[in-house]
Amino acid sequence: MTGERPMVVIDKVSLAFDDKVVLREVSFELLPGHTKLILGGSGSGKSTILKLILGFLKPDAGSIWVNGERIDTMAERDLMRVRAGIGMVFQEVALFDSLTVDENVGYSLYEESDLPNDRARARVEEVLGFVGLGDFIDRMPSELSGGQRRRVAIARAMAAKPGLILYDEATTGLDPIIASTVDQEMVKLRDLEGVTSIIVTHQLRDAFFVATHEAVPDGSTARIEAADAQKAEEAEFLMIKEGVVAFEGSASELRAAMDPYIKSFLS
Numbered sequence: 514m515t516g517e518r519p520m521v522v523i524d525k526v527s528l529a530f531d532d533k534v535v536l537r538e539v540s541f542e543l544l545p546g547h548t549k550l551i552l553g554g555s556g557s558g559k560s561t562i563l564k565l566i567l568g569f570l571k572p573d574a575g576s577i578w579v580n581g582e583r584i585d586t587m588a589e590r591d592l593m594r595v596r597a598g599i600g601m602v603f604q605e606v607a608l609f610d611s612l613t614v615d616e617n618v619g620y621s622l623y624e625e626s627d628l629p630n631d632r633a634r635a636r637v638e639e640v641l642g643f644v645g646l647g648d649f650i651d652r653m654p655s656e657l658s659g660g661q662r663r664r665v666a667i668a669r670a671m672a673a674k675p676g677l678i679l680y681d682e683a684t685t686g687l688d689p690i691i692a693s694t695v696d697q698e699m700v701k702l703r704d705l706e707g708v709t710s711i712i713v714t715h716q717l718r719d720a721f722f723v724a725t726h727e728a729v730p731d732g733s734t735a736r737i738e739a740a741d742a743q744k745a746e747e748a749e750f751l752m753i754k755e756g757v758v759a760f761e762g763s764a765s766e767l768r769a770a771m772d773p774y775i776k777s778f779l780s
Contacts, residue, residue, distance in 0.1 A: 518581055520545045520677055520709045521566060526575035528561065535561050536756045538575070543711065545676070546747065548703055550720045551713045552778070553753035559713045562753075563679045566711070567599065568592040580676065597621075600670030600708075604682035606662045608654040608669075614641070615650045618669045626673070640668040643706075644698050660691030667698050671708065678702065680712045684719045696722045697737050703747075704728040705735055717779065724748035724764040752778070 521543040528536045536558045543549045551559045564570045565577055568584050577585040584595055608617045615637050616623065622633035641647045644664040654662060663683060670678050680699065684692035696719050702708040704727050714720050725748075727740040740748075750767045752760040752775060760767060760775055767775065 517544050519543055519578070520547075520580055521549075521711070522576075522578035523562070523565075524576045524578070526565065526572045526577060528558075528565070528570065528572050534756050536565075536572075536753075539753070539756070539758055540575075541751055541758070541761060543709060544747075545709050546703065546707050548699075548710045548712060548723060548748040549751055550724060550748060551711065551751045551753060552715065552717070552720060553759075554778070555715070557753040558756045559715075559753055560681050563601075563681055563711065563713060566679065567596055567601070597673065598675050598677065600673070600675040600678035602663070602666050602670050602678065602680045602683045604685050606666045608662060608665060610654050612654075613650070614646070614652050614654070614657075614665055617654065618665060618672050620669070621673050636672060637668075640672050641665075643671070643701070644668045645694075658691070660687055660694055663687065663691075663695050664698055667695070667702070671702060671706070675708070677709045677711075680710065680714070682714055682716075683712070684714065684716050689718065692716070692719055693722065695719075697726075697728075699723055700726050700737055701728040701735050704744075705730065720750070721764055724750065 519542040523539055523541050525538045525540050526536055527538055553559045565572060566579060572585055576583055579595055582595060584592060618640060619633050619637040622628050622636060638650060641650055644667055646661060646664055684695050700723055703710055712723060725740055725745055726737050727744045728735045728737055746763055750762060754774055760770060
C-alpha cells in the first residue's frame, strides 16, 4: 500500500438501461500518476465507465469518487467544477472547423477562464510544443492529418492542466504508424507531466505499448523506451466482459492469464 489517495474510485457500480444490464458491481481504484487500460468487446460497457466518471450518467447502485469527492450524488453545478479538472480525448476529435488550432486548444482558457490572452496563448504554445505541433498553431483543422488532429485533441485536453485525462478509443481508425505517435503522447503525459489516465481501447497493440513503455527526458525532448518492472506496475489492465470485471492486473499477468475468454481476446 502506498498510502496515496486514489484519483478515481469505482465501488460496486451497477447500471442498466431498461432490461439490459450494462455494468454489474464493477469496482476498481486508480492512483495518481497511474494508468488504467480498459479492454473488452464491443458493448461490454467500457465507454460507459468514462461517462459515469464524468457524471454524464448516474449508476443504479454503487458509488463513484473523483479526486476525493463523491460525484454520483452531485448536483450538475458541482459536477461542472469536477469536470473542469478532467481532460477528455474522444475517438471523434470534434475540433471546431471554423477556429484555428490555437483557438481550439485554448478554447477553455480564452472563453472560460480569467487568464489574460497572452498567457493563454503561451500555454497553448507550450502544450502544442509538447505534442510536437508547435508550428501548427495558426493553421485550420482542415489542414491537419488524422494523427495531427488527435494530437491537437490531446493538447486541448491538457491545456487547463487537468489531473486526470480520459481517452476513449483515441487511436481507432488511425494507421499503426500514426497511432504510435498518439500512444507516445499518452506515455509522455503520464511520465513527464504526472497526469493520471484511463484509456478505453480495443487496440491491443496500443494498450500494451502504453503499459510497457515510459518517457524519459532527453534534453529539450523526450525519448520513449521500454519500462522497467516497477514502472510497468503503474499501468494496470482492466478487462470487462458483459458488464463484469473479468480481469485486473499488469501486462505480464494479462499475458499469462489462462481464462479462455482472455486468451481468445488476446489471440
